[in-house]
Structures are given as structure tokens and as C-alpha cells.
Amino acid sequence: MSEMRLIVAGAGGRMGRALTRVISETEGAVLAGALEAPDSELLGKDAGVLAGLPANGVELSADLWTMSANADGILDFTVPAATIANVAIAAQRGLVHIIGTTGLSSDDDAVIKSVTSRAIVVKSGNMSLGINLLAALVKRVAQSLDEGFDIEILEMHHRAKIDAPSGTALMLGEAAAAGRKVALEAHSARGRDGHTGARRTGDIGFASLRGGTVTGDHSVIFSGAMERIELIHRAEDRTMFAQGAVKAALWARDKKPDLYSMADVLGLNNF
Numbered sequence: 001m002s003e004m005r006l007i008v009a010g011a012g013g014r015m016g017r018a019l020t021r022v023i024s025e026t027e028g029a030v031l032a033g034a035l036e037a038p039d040s041e042l043l044g045k046d047a048g049v050l051a052g053l054p055a056n057g058v059e060l061s062a063d064l065w066t067m068s069a070n071a072d073g074i075l076d077f078t079v080p081a082a083t084i085a086n087v088a089i090a091a092q093r094g095l096v097h098i099i100g101t102t103g104l105s106s107d108d109d110a111v112i113k114s115v116t117s118r119a120i121v122v123k124s125g126n127m128s129l130g131i132n133l134l135a136a137l138v139k140r141v142a143q144s145l146d147e148g149f150d151i152e153i154l155e156m157h158h159r160a161k162i163d164a165p166s167g168t169a170l171m172l173g174e175a176a177a178a179g180r181k182v183a184l185e186a187h188s189a190r191g192r193d194g195h196t197g198a199r200r201t202g203d204i205g206f207a208s209l210r211g212g213t214v215t216g217d218h219s220v221i222f223s224g225a226m227e228r229i230e231l232i233h234r235a236e237d238r239t240m241f242a243q244g245a246v247k248a249a250l251w252a253r254d255k256k257p258d259l260y261s262m263a264d265v266l267g268l269n270n271f
């Protein structure tokens with residue numbers, strides 16, 4: 001099979017540059033386009049140079065329609081508004097759409113779901129192998145422990161992160177809720193402050209910390225009456241997310257239209 005031609009959305013950002021580097025190192029993948037916002041100061045810059053590589057001749061552009069004419073997939077770690085704008089073009093062009101954008105609303109998710117009868121979409125709050133294995137473990141532990149064990153999810157990210165809880169924290173919360181066979185929306189406790197009263201039995205709590213340059217730390221705590229289990233993942237570099245995204249794109253290339261997750265990519269659904 002020929003090389004998979006990939007577009008990087010948000011190519012001028014930290015994640016976009018990591019994706020460009022990983023594509024250059026991955027057999028079977030090639031950079032076909034570098035997408036940036038229409039008002040970006042980086043438009044026209046060489047994507048390779050921005051990523052710390054030799055010039056590759058792929059200039060940052062805001063014209064997804066044109067660059068997607070000769071592409072097979074798009075790697076999208078941007079912001080919700082940009083991702084939703086990209087969804088229709090990706091579906092119309094028949095691109096594999098890898099979505100790692102966080103902070104998507106239920107309405108955004110509905111838009112994404114609406115195209116999956118004709119488009120291949122892989123969407124995940126986190127593309128790393130370790131986090132997806134952690135989610136599988138969280139689901140299994142939540143299945144095994146009753147409500148005598150309280151579940152708390154703690155996450156910390158760099159000071160510039162704009163959404164909270166993180167997409168990964170919510171993904172872990174969904175895993176815990178699935179293990180308990182409950183809806184996360186009905187059992188989610190966030191932003192405790194002031195005189196809150198006692199903790200509700202069955203809640204899944206979230207706490208968010210921001211500071212420095214932390215790539216991403218996540219802990220899931222199962223706290224019982226006289227014992228505590230803590231499952232922890234620490235991300236040290238964005239490269240692992242980029243590697244997962246490129247792996248997902250190559251995996252999805254020959255799949256039928258549908259909405260997939262990294263659990264599908266990594267074969268963890270029956271863990």
C-alpha cells in the first residue's frame with residue numbers, strides 16, 4: 001500500500017510540531033498538508049522548519065479544502081470550533097479523521113457522530129498507549145469494587161491548558177462509570193468549594209491542577225474505609241500522543257466508516 005498522506009491541523013502549535021516530527025519518522029506515512037488558523041502569523045512558514053526538521057516544502061495554509069484534495073487523513077489536535085469546521089470537509093473528502101481535541105461539547109460530539117455513517121473517525125481524549133491501558137484497568141477495578149470505594153480523579157497540566165477537567169480525566173471518568181454501570185453525568189462531582197456537605201455515595205470526583213510545563217499527570221484513586229488503590233500515569237513528552245495518533249491513522253485507513261476509539265486501535269475493548 002502507498003504511503004498514507006496526512007494533514008496536520010494546528011501545525012504551528014506544540015502538538016502540531018510533534019505530529020510533523022513523528023510523521024517524518026514513521027514508515028508508511030508522509031506529510032501532505034499543514035493547516036493553521038486564517039489569522040495565524042505562521043501561514044506560509046515551512047512545516048518541517050517549524051518542527052525542527054529540514055525544510056520539507058509543506059507550507060502552513062488555512063485552506064483545508066485545497067490541501068485535502070491529495071490527502072488520506074487529518075490529525076486534529078486543535079480547539080473545538082476548528083475541529084467542527086474540519087469535520088465536514090474531512091467527511092466530504094473521505095479523509096480518515098483522527099480527533100484528539102479536548103473540550104468538545106455534547107453538541108460537538110453529535111456533529112462528529114453525524115458523519116460517521118460515511119466517514120472514518122477515531123476520537124479519543126488521549127492517544128497514548130499507557131493512558132488507554134489505564135482506562136481499561138480503571139473500568140476493571142470499578143467493576144470489582146462496590147460503592148464502599150469512592151472514586152476520585154486528579155489531573156495536572158501546564159499553565160496554558162484552557163479546559164478542565166482534561167479530556168483524559170473525563171475519559172477515565174467514563175471508564176469508571178462504565179465499570180459501575182452508571183452514567184457519568186449523573187454521578188460527576190466537580191469543583192468542590194465552600195461548605196459542600198458530605199461526599200455523596202457513588203460520586204466520581206474530579207480535581208484539576210494547573211501550573212508550570214506539566215505535560216499531563218493523571219491519578220485515579222479508589223478510596224475505601226481502610227485502604228486505598230491509586231492508578232497513576234505521568235506523561236513526559238507530547239511525542240507519545242503524536243505516535244498514538246499516527247498509529248491510529250494507519251490502523252484506520254482500511255476500516256469501514258464508523259466512530260472508533262483508541263481502545264479499538266489497541267484492541268483493548270475486551271480487556
